[in-house]
Amino acid sequence: MKKLIFLLFLLNFAFLNAQPLTRILFILDASNSMNLDWDGQTRIVAAKELLNQSIEKLRGIPDLEIALRVYGHQSQVTNTYQDCADTKLEVPFGKYNIDAIKNKVRSISAKGATPIARSLEAAAGDFPDTLARNFIILITDGLESCDNDPCVIARKLRTKGVKVTPFVVGLGMDLSYLDKFNCIGTYLDAENKESFRKAIETVISKSLLNTTAQINLNDIYKKPNETDVTVFLYEAGTQNLRYTLTHTLNKNRLPDTLFLDPQYKYDIIVNTLPIVEKKNVSLVKYTHNIIPIDCPQGYIQLTSRSNSLTNLTMRVSQKDQTKTLNHQPLKSKAKYLVGTYDIEVFTLPRTYTQVTVEQGKTAIVEIIAHGTLTYEAPKGLVGQIFVDKGNNVFEWVCNLEDDARTGTWNLQPGIYKLVYREKAKPATNHTREKTFKIESNKTISLNL
Secondary structure (H helix, E strand, O other): OOOOEEEEEEEEOOOOOOOOOEEEEEEEEOEHHHHOEEOOEEHHHHHHHHHHHHHHOOOOOOOEEEEEEEEOOOOOOOOOOOOOOOEEEEEEEEOOOHHHHHHHHHHOOOOEOOOHHHHHHHHOOOOOOOOOEEEEEEEOOOOOOOOOOHHHHHHHHHHOOOEEEEEEEEOOOOOHHHHHHHHOOEEEEOOOHHHHHHHHHHHHHHHHOOOEEEEEEEOOOOOOOOOOOEEEEEEOOOOOEEEEEEOOEOOOOOEOOEEOOOOOOEEEEEOOOOOEEEEEEOOOOOOEEEEEEEOOEEEEEEEEOOOOOOOOEEEEEEOOOOOOOEEEEOOOEEEEEOEEEEEEEOOOOOEEEEEEEOOOOEEEEEEOOOEEEEEEEEEEEEEEEEEEEEOOEEEEEEEOOOOEEEEEEEEOOEEEEEEEEEOOOOOHHHOEEEEEEEOOOOEEEEEO
16 A cells, blocks of 8 residues: 655746746645545545645735646556556646635545656646746655656756755654655654644745845946855844845846845845835735835046055045944045045045045045155154144144154155254254154155
């Protein structure tokens, strides 16, 4: 006597991120052995009951089409004859055919052979195209009874780019004879109808009807063109980090599809400069969710016409804010959100400016080539260099090295004053000063 099993084949065709449609083909075993008893009723009655219950729970799920193929229900098997071509697509794919499938299932009688391999092979042609997420669930009570091997069919499908993954749900018996199915997968154990019901619900909800999402990082035109940035998804209101990803656009220039757990709300942090946050994001189960986040960006680039500048950096912060967003080196270009930024370049003296970042454009911060001051003195000095701001206002630039007799400084073009005295003469009346002018790419030497 054949042992009763429910063999669920999950057949996943090509899946394009831009296409959220899901198709599920149910294949029902109506072979003669399904008339044997199981858990207080015949196998076919139990299978039909569980199948109809599972289908009913799919009602109202968006972007879902289902279909029904049956085998072993058209020709009676005898001791001398079995019809291995007895497989038929009874209800084609459609969005509103749950009632049609349930009515067809109720009318099915079990009487024929078990052509699993031929049914799988025929089922590959039941799907209108390969542009959706296409799956097969096969419900059967035993092994192949005809001349084909499901493993061979699975290999043929894989050579065509079709992936086959089986979920075998047994009923608390020795399933060692299922080793032949190792070529296409593993199985789950179920001892009764209730455990099977839970198993098939798990397969449908977690394997077939994944909740998907795409995070649209929108530019100023509300187009999801921004990308290549780290995104953190936290459980809303907590520091529980659920997902970390580098945002990516696929080959169609659309945001990649993500498989996210819909039981949580999420706080999303997009690590742009500055960061963008979107809180309490909810997902709709069993559908493709689009999460729009405005992240329009452009660039800031630090440049100079001076060939001698090497280690120059600038500090970038948002307008009128003190927090540093970035220390950006010379000749680099970095992305920032559209907006106005305060720039502090670490020249001597400091160079301060503001730039406005526009969508997709580069704001250039160009530093004027510096000049060079060198000095020497017969004895060590203490002193400071000031830049002349006009109207007898002098702004500190730097200190001389304490007690040094020589020094070199790269300074921005301008008028400067050097105030100093000999270190060994600790009296104010020994104070001296020198005024000098710095020009780009020129060196001035002072004898103090």
